[in-house]
Amino acid sequence: MTMLSRVAERVYWMARYLERAENAARLVDAYHHMVMDIPRDSQPGWDILVRILAANPIFGEYFRVPNEQNVVKLLVAESGAACSIPYAVHAARENVRTTRDVLPDEVWELVNELHLYAREHSGNSVGRRNRQQFLQEIVSRSQVITGVLNSTLCRDHTYRFVKIGQLLERADMTTRIIDVGAADILDQEGAHQAIDHLLWGTLLKSLSALGAYRRMIGPLVEKNAAVDFVFLEPAFPRSLAFCLRGIREELSPLSNHTQALKMVDRARRKLRRFESEKYGRDELHVYIDDLQVVLSQVHAAISDTWFRFDTR
């Protein structure tokens, strides 16, 4: 089956934006939950969400004070802001709109419905009352779409680029959450021993990893084990190791894959050298920074090879 370069690029971005919407919604939801469990005076700021999504400059365009109301409004209701959930949903929809011919009919209908839902409800979901329902609806609708893609797409190039986009976005989000989240928790360590496990638990929850962690590692959430889990656990489908292996698998059947594979292998080698107990707050940050550079090189290699090549 042939696949146009432009179409490959758009399904790749559709998958990335869908994954982004889902991850961002889960992140805000997990944080929203955690805040209610923490005594008012120990509450970490809401700006952490902005930092995780690398949205500081955009935030500055919309608001001055990074309080709950403003941060949630930016991420949930400002459909024009590139870091917001409705923006990601709309971008996913635009990419599906232009690639309907290679995707199952249901995918278009579901993405369109998700877009209509987000457009209709994002405005009144900033306050705590409706917020959670909105976020969970975004998560579950995105999951349904991912499920339909999984169960209806032929295992051809379309599927491969969807999968690669999804896994790369997920890997990217995982590194961001660990980077900013761990730094914040480690900054506070000692000061709030009592709530430490709660913070790590929230971090896992925002990665949809808490249940799996408890089953595989145990009920007590502790820093090294938690970071190891989301970085290295081969059986957990949102771990970095899992995502990178998946990307590698999908790259293999594509022609001209040398450069992209080289970058993925570089990331995997780097990951194999990861040792959580050796890293303090700053070392962890430097390590993740490097890892993110390699991930962006994976994206660049994919883009140069299949999306924007000059034929002659």
Added chain:
Amino acid sequence: MDQGWGDYKATGFYDELFTPKGRPRVAARQAVNMLGGLPDGELDARRTAAEVAIREMGISFTVYTEGGNIDRAWPFDIIPRIITEREWRNVSRGLAQRSRALNRFIDDIYNRQKILADGKVPADIVLESPNYKTACVGASPRFGVWAHICGSDLIRNADGRLYVLEDNLRVPSGVSYMLENREITKRVLPELFENYSILPVDDYPSQLYATLASLSPRERKRPCVVVLTPGIYNSAYFEHAFLAQGMGAELVEGADLLVDDEDCVYMRTVDGPIRVDVIYRRIDEEFMDPEAFREDSVLGVPGLMRAWRAGKVAIANAPGAGVADDKVVYAFVPEMIRYYLGEEPLLRSVPTYLCMYDKDRDYVLSHLDELVVKPANESGGYGIMVGPHSDEATRRRFAKLIEKNPRNYIAQPTLALSTAPTFIDDSVQPRHLDLRPFILQGRETYVTAGGLTRVAMVKGSLVVNSSQGGGSKDTWIVEGKS
């Protein structure tokens, strides 16, 4: 309650479903009874269901406004239009005949120009038309066919007969809405189908693929057919994607294609370049190839005309085909049918006054309040004056336009477009409509069973274009009753 069906009155025009005495026509009786017998509020509920289906299926079209482009849900009336198969059989033959003659004409014009030499059509109106493309002279597409996909607009006049109003030979659109309208009716009024035997329409994409594949310059089992779209901001983008998907063809934009030194066309794919055999172009020829037409076109493919002229790729519709859908040329189609096919036209045309002729122009200028005046080369219902609905100032403006550029204007009697029951607000009211069937021509000829019925949703209005507030109806060709 029967939701206003009892009060339904055709307003003196021919009505598609009711006789002048207010009784349902034979073919429509079952449908009228069923719809009329629905409990109170049910028709409204079905209309809501249709609106939801349209939104969920994402059936939309784009309207251009000064504030940007708006994606609007497709306007649809749930009461179908019903035509008997017996009537349609003749119409279908007439459309095929017309399409054959038009194609012979185009092929003649770009080659021997016999019809001009024989004086059957004045040479200057053809050769001076902006739709006559010198870049196409001497080309000979396969089977001598240039307009492979033709959308002809039919209207039913007060005499109850169908007339051809115009032929769209460049990039006719609307066929996907014909298919989706049927899909929606099946979803929201499934009971209606129990008592009818309705000709199916959903084989159109496969017929289109067969037509296009027959044009392939290379003999291959499955030629590479692509749909060329100007992109997502085109008002018919939905249809481009719909047809590509229906044919299992790639939907390409200009930037996806390239022409190599041997004049072959390739598309850029993740596996490298792949040779293209047939291009179903949904982009105006002006924008098709910056080397041949508009240099400023960013939508086109440099070298595409070269490849087409070299016979390395087929393009449907062929560039230059628009020379025959000029509204002045329209007046000569019956003559073409006699000239090329030696047959009498099976379908009626609307009497047309050509303002370029002194006698016609004098008549038009003194009867502006009775006639419909149209520019020769506009589509989409733009620049039209409907005499009986016009004011003095508009008529004066058109009189000036006509005197300034008589070649560019034609006039036709104001037709009493037929009406059909249409569900407006909470009652059923008559609204004017037309019909656009599609004719495919390659190795074989194919005519759709029915077509796209467009409805003027505004009371008394004759403008059916979706860009100007028109709606549409499912169109049934029904067997067994007459």
